[in-house]
Amino acid sequence: MTSRPIPVPLTLGHTDIDGDHQEFTEWLVRLEAASGAEFIQQFGQLTDHLSHHFERENTLMVQSSYPACTEHRGEHNRVLGEMINFRARVESGRVSFGRAYVLEQLPGWFDLHVTTMDAALVEHLKRSQV
Ligand SMILES: [Fe+2]
Ligand SMILES: [Fe+2]
Numbered sequence: 405m406t407s408r409p410i411p412v413p414l415t416l417g418h419t420d421i422d423g424d425h426q427e428f429t430e431w432l433v434r435l436e437a438a439s440g441a442e443f444i445q446q447f448g449q450l451t452d453h454l455s456h457h458f459e460r461e462n463t464l465m466v467q468s469s470y471p472a473c474t475e476h477r478g479e480h481n482r483v484l485g486e487m488i489n490f491r492a493r494v495e496s497g498r499v500s501f502g503r504a505y506v507l508e509q510l511p512g513w514f515d516l517h518v519t520t521m522d523a524a525l526v527e528h529l530k531r532s533q534v
Contacts, residue, residue, distance in 0.1 A: 407507035410436065411515040416526040421464075424457040425518055432514075435506045440499070447494045447502050451487045458484060461525060468532040476521045483513065 410432045413425035431450045438446050458480035465473040486505070494502035 407436070408511035410511050411518075413514075414518055414523070416518070416523055418526045418529055420460060421522060421526060424453075424460060425514075425522070427453060428457060428514060432506065432510060435503075443499055443503065444494050447506070448491055450506075451484075451491050454484055454487055461522070464529060465525065468529055470525060470528050472521075472524065476525060479517065479521060483517075 410429060413422070413429050415422050416425075428450075431446070431453055435443060435446050435450060458477075462473075462477050462480060464470075465476060470476070490502045490505050
């Protein structure tokens, strides 16, 4: 298993979004160190965090009439769907699937998502003063 380094989130200049990104990174660090029942519980908490994190951005996109809302929200839905699928596997005892996803997939996905889609959203919000 090749684990990716957990990225330090780029500060984008939006307090709530930056706070969510810091929290997401802290969950990845906790999950990397967790095992067994603790991993199962924390994987569920990470899923809940992502649900709130994505919902906050989705709401800001709607409130500010963000032109790329459909694409960005679609990406949130895709990743949340993966998390929900892995959560079910993890809770049925297949922890290694969830561990591989957290260590190998999420860090790279997060780094790319923050530096592209979230960065573009925050630039739009700054222009829109939302
Ligand atoms: Fe985000
Ligand atoms: Fe996002």
